[in-house]
Amino acid sequence: MPDLPDREPVKAAQALVVGNAQTRRRLDVPVVVDDSKCVTGCRICVESCPVDCLAIDAAAGKARMAHDDCWYCLACELDCPNDAITVKIPLLVR
């Protein structure tokens, strides 16, 4: 990369103003929903979550973890009337 030293002052100045770019990544999440048991999509678990990280997936009509923000408190699992939820200890913790 012979011209890097020459470009560096320009790039360093540009890096301050250029704006942001984004990408997506896969995450292992702690809440696992058994779709065969989450028949109603009743939202009880969604309402129980103290950090509001669950949602009903519009396409599937089933509960899903929408955000990887779990306190592994078990509220959703304990409150699901159909025993559809299993909370695993988050990967980084277990």
Next chain:
Amino acid sequence: MSTPAIPTHADVIVVGGGSAGSTAAIFAAQGLAAAGGGRVLLLEKANIKRSGAIAIGMDGLNNAVIPGHATPEQYVREITMANDGIVDQRAVLAYAERSWPMIQQLDAWGVRFQKTPGGDYDVRQVHHNGRYVLPMPEGYDLKKILCRQIRRAGVQTVNRVMATRLLVEDSSGRRRIAGVIGLDVRSGAVSVIRARAVILACGASGRLGLPASGYLFGTYENPANAGDGYALAYHAGAELTGIECFQINPLIKDYNGPACAYVTGPLGGHTVNALGHRFIRSDYWSGQMMLEFYKELHSERGPVYLKLDHLAPETLTEIERVLHRTERPSRGRFHRGRGQSYATDQVEMHVSEIGLCSGHSASGVWVDEHARTTVDGLYAAGDMASVPHNYLLGALTYGRIAAEDAVARLTAEGPSGATPMSEAPPLSEASETAIAAERERVLAPLARSDGLPAHQLEYKIRRLVNDYLQPPKTANRYHAFLGHAERFRSELAEAGAADPHELMRVVEVGFILDCAEMAARASLHRTESRWGLYHYRLDYPERDDARWFVHVNVHLGTDGAMAISERPVAPYVVPVSDAELHSYSKIRLPAKVETAAPVPAESRSIAAATVAHP
């Protein structure tokens, strides 16, 4: 999704429906009803049925002052010693005197405490001197019981709305609370609710440090509590105190929940080093205890373990019955996942990330014995208010104290007495401006599609907190942090949010940053060491009572910058001798008795007599 209608006004708004907020709402509604009526609004960021530290219940009261077992004066003395003397004893005494009626009230509501066969409360000793720990082996229902009372009292509850700022107006030369600005975390709507009194009960600043696991939400505290209450009070102009007295707890490593010494201690469990030797006299959480714990952890004798494998099988079954069903019930799943059990393995312990929490330590919004902050009409209770080591019963009791004072005040005010506010009063021009600015601040990230993501911003500021603010403290590292924080503030201004949930997280990162800055500035100001690990400064390693026997307070200065002030420690109402004031520093066991201590005979087997609800 239907959004609940948010009222435009209420006589009393309670912000946060955890422990303190529940009792505040119940007693405010009951009090106003008795005084002629009025509306109490409970604003909760989550849903009150499962919110706060007691979302999944609690296994005991850590500080019950029960006649026949302890006196209020004894308790005040103990808490004064545990806090190296820097306490407003009047506020601690108010708790101690009111805690017994609160226990009786909870009992009447259906909370089941552990009792002896004779029917007396089965209080255990965990503190250095007195007996204050009252087990609630069936405490998993606590939140349900409180919610039933909230409904019965006629409280209007609005879930999933988080307060982002308070509305304060000038009234005859004084700053008086005028309402709350809230963000609906599902719809993204911002609303203003006017009130005559506001009780803040938003819990701890629990997302300040980053847990060692690196998982943002793997905190000790319920992660919904991001320090919102501290920041709300700060921006409203209230004084905060003891911020430099951090919360750091001894926890199950990686799992990051309590082990819990208060449950296992009275049954014979204790903390040991890698040699299997005990090194502290008492497992009661204090700064001094944490310092010895930290030193052992980082010595050649570390790590540190909770030792239970010497206990009888029926004792272990009882411990699991409590620990794996309430408070943090996923503990058992965690151990099982690692193929470990209390019978065969010691539980590896670690120190938690730093936080701010008066429930366990002493940081909070300055309140007096009526739960009043320094802003007129604004109250604070629970983990975010300054009454030290107040725990669950302190939150429940002070919620009630705040409610009673607010009701008395509204009743005494003017000819209309407690007559309910009939409509939202007109806004002053200054308030209109403040509300418009707040709406703009809160909603701006929604418009930035390529804005910086909240979770990365949060990781960054909390990683900086770990790098620079975690004790031991030094001025150099703390100044360096303030430089990073300044730079971070401009990055936060670039935050983007794809939906209202992410918007909530961006607002929370702002709260975290405010708390971190308060933690840094208060710690820099106190140029001595105090409270063991909580304020251990390498550059000022000694405690200096001649200079620093004062409260260090933080508030928003008139120039918009953070200001520091000092308040003298009010004369004690319960005398404590100088020797007693140093007693908590003698927690380390002398080396010669550092051998595996024998288990007390009565703990080897847990007889039916010690457990009322088998």
